[in-house]
Amino acid sequence: MTALSVQNLSVQTEDQRALVSDVSFELPAGQRLGIIGESGSGKSLTALAVLGLLPSGLRASGSIRLGDTELVGASARTLNGLRGSGIAAVFQEPLTALDPLMRIGKQLAWPLSHHRGLRGDALQKAIIEALAAVALPNPEKIARSYIHEVSGGQRQRVAIALALACDPDILIADEPTTALDISVQAEILNLLDGAVRERGMSLLLISHDLAVVSQMTEQLLVLRGGESIEQGSTRHLLTAPEAEYTRLLVNTARSLEAYLPEVSAQAPGSPSGHTTPLTTPSENQA
Template sequence: MTVLLTLDRLGVEVEDGPTLVHGTSLVLRYGERLGIIGESGSGKSLTALAVLGLLPPPLRARGSATLTTPRGPVDTIAASQRRLDGVRGSVVGAVFQDPLASLDPLMRIGRQLAWPLRRHRGLRGDALRRAVLDALADVQLAAPERIARSFIHELSGGQRQRVALALALAAGPELLIADEPTTALDVTVQAGVLQLLQREIRERGMSLVFISHDLPVIAEVADRILVMRHGHQIELGSADQVLQSPAHPYTRALVTASRQLEAHLPPTTASGEGER
């Protein structure tokens, strides 16, 4: 299988200050779904932001994050802003814990969605209008016309995250980076959004980097797992290996804790019907 993303000792530090992430190295192939698990503050989000070229100053990345693109490899750590703009959206899309992070509160949702469709897929006029409505229908939003005319604050949490997902997928990227995309949602709508995300990835044959502090969610989504702690890469392996025979004591503790918790919970009922 062809390589889509290579991280080589990708780290994050405060300029003239401490190191926050000490260096992650891995290879993600087309179609693979990588889960990143770790407790709060372990460096998961900073790693994702570094790959996306979105670290806020005074943070900066070390090492490299090389994406395969139609125009050749792009190291997002070293790339110019112009090059990054060409890669974000079209090669890699992202959804975050807070859907408002990627949405403009003052622009109608239809206009926001039209932007990547026009820019990366060259759509105009009626074809563009149809594509906007299709993108909203794809993420199972009922009444796409109404949603397209809405502002993001008029929608519920689950609807907002569906719109954020539609926006991330609009330009047809190869890779979706999803950083705790269901953590901020009501429990009743988490399962629906998670199922939708997985279905979209599967149907589009995309690759996924899925970040969560929740091991059962990672176990459901990922076929490979990276474990992070205190800014260090603790363990990396296939989901089976990491979950069945974890090599590191920290991973063993994580797995044991989540089994004990599961034993006290009823099986999850993944509905997705609760909120549209």
């Protein structure tokens, strides 16, 4: 069963300038797809188009189907009904994704009441459980806090709790660790990996970091200048890429590892908390 199907997606400005051109991919239920490419390649715009959150002045065309629902051209009511329960997102910078003027517990209360119909004591219990599920210490205190009163790693955990609160079918993670200290990155990746696995969700991971997608995904889509360059299994694209651009990305990543062995020495969840080496899924399981 395909959870998400994107066919011939294009994103254009009002003056018809193409930022994303004819991109297609499918994300089967329970599977993981990574979208990689340099800055400006169209990765985040593709994710925003899927969520129906493109900035003003940009227009999506083509087809984006979430199950049986067509999202391109869908009404705000339809999209609002799906965000949170059908599809949810974790973005790079939680300070811009979360409301700085609202207590964290209040921000969690909205999706829990809107999508799950919780009220009163049941709602308060669900808020604390959502924060505890992402290993936040003292979730009662966190719920009473504003987002600027917690650390960067804790803010990203709050963002993940918000995304997971209503058990979406698909989680989009757009550069979820880039803004974090390297000591915190592995913790967040480990948390995302466990949550996706335990809940049986599909994962769409947006990243420029091949070491991250090599550990977290089964399929890869490579974008450059808003166009699809190559796609296939993570193992194939990391060991035998066909496109020259993909080979350049892989070779550059491996060269960086050679110069930074102390950074890439440990896998996610390891005691040192360092980022991961560039490995194929089979190498990681060996």
